[in-house]
Amino acid sequence: MTMMKLICIALLLATQALAVSAFINAPSSASRAVTLKQQLNGASPLFAASDNDGSISRRDATGKVAAAILSLPVATNVANAEDGLGGKMIEFTVENLGGEEGNTGTFVVQTRPDWAPIGEERFTALAESKFFDGCRAFRVLPGFIVQFGINGDPAVQAKWRSQNLKDDPVKVSNKRATLVFATAGPGTRTTQLFINLNNNSFLDKQGFSPLGEVVEGMDVVEKFYSGYGEGAPSGRGPNQSLIQKQGNSYLEASYPKLSYFSKVVVK
Numbered sequence: 001m002t003m004m005k006l007i008c009i010a011l012l013l014a015t016q017a018l019a020v021s022a023f024i025n026a027p028s029s030a031s032r033a034v035t036l037k038q039q040l041n042g043a044s045p046l047f048a049a050s051d052n053d054g055s056i057s058r059r060d061a062t063g064k065v066a067a068a069i070l071s072l073p074v075a076t077n078v079a080n081a082e083d084g085l086g087g088k089m090i091e092f093t094v095e096n097l098g099g100e101e102g103n104t105g106t107f108v109v110q111t112r113p114d115w116a117p118i119g120e121e122r123f124t125a126l127a128e129s130k131f132f133d134g135c136r137a138f139r140v141l142p143g144f145i146v147q148f149g150i151n152g153d154p155a156v157q158a159k160w161r162s163q164n165l166k167d168d169p170v171k172v173s174n175k176r177a178t179l180v181f182a183t184a185g186p187g188t189r190t191t192q193l194f195i196n197l198n199n200n201s202f203l204d205k206q207g208f209s210p211l212g213e214v215v216e217g218m219d220v221v222e223k224f225y226s227g228y229g230e231g232a233p234s235g236r237g238p239n240q241s242l243i244q245k246q247g248n249s250y251l252e253a254s255y256p257k258l259s260y261f262s263k264v265v266v267k
Helices: 003-024 036-042 056-061 065-079 117-128 154-160 201-206 240-246 248-254
Strands: 089-095 105-111 139-141 145-148 178-181 193-196 210-216 260-266
Touching: 105 117, 117 178, 117 210, 117 260, 154 240, 240 248
Parallel strands: none
Antiparallel strands: 089 105, 089 260, 105 210, 139 145, 145 193, 178 193, 178 210
16 A cells, blocks of 8 residues: 555544544533434434435545545545536625524625535526525534525425425535535425535535635624524424424524524625
């Protein structure tokens, strides 16, 4: 085995160890061990695809190291992809930054149809229809992700729940500031999205395909209220099933500090 391959193996294992640590040390689970499957699938079933063996940590930390090494050059190229043209500029006005009423800011997403044309088209259509107005960022895990995309009106959300999208291939890595559709598995994207708060490249192999990126106001995204931690049942944060059924009436009563979008404009 060449010295270069040995270095690649060491870097790969170190990266996976840090990724696992980031999940386990999330605010809502700092006092107990929580598996990655619980973090990704148990508490928030629309966040991540299930692994065949039950968790990302076991799958990525064992076996198939050679295949991972072969994929490293591709991942490097993806992470350093040159800027392209096309897409929309979409501005989000955010209320309750830091959980404080009256604390407002904005951030701008540039969509990238060259990265994920199917996902980009859906996200733009949702923004143009004002779907995100009033939506709460119900899952905020510092150093990991901000998740949103369940409409505050259960009747509106119900219209989208069965409108699943076909998957886009992953062309760009899940680096910091990228916007990505959440998923419960292949072909299950609907309306939920997340913004990466860190370079979460280990999500690339799970099929999470970025469709755009925050080009202005990432400092605002970092201020979304995160005090409620992970969602139920793993943590004390919002229960996604109840958001789907009760909408903002549930969130406003039980989680009043959540940051939310008062206005979303397609430029």
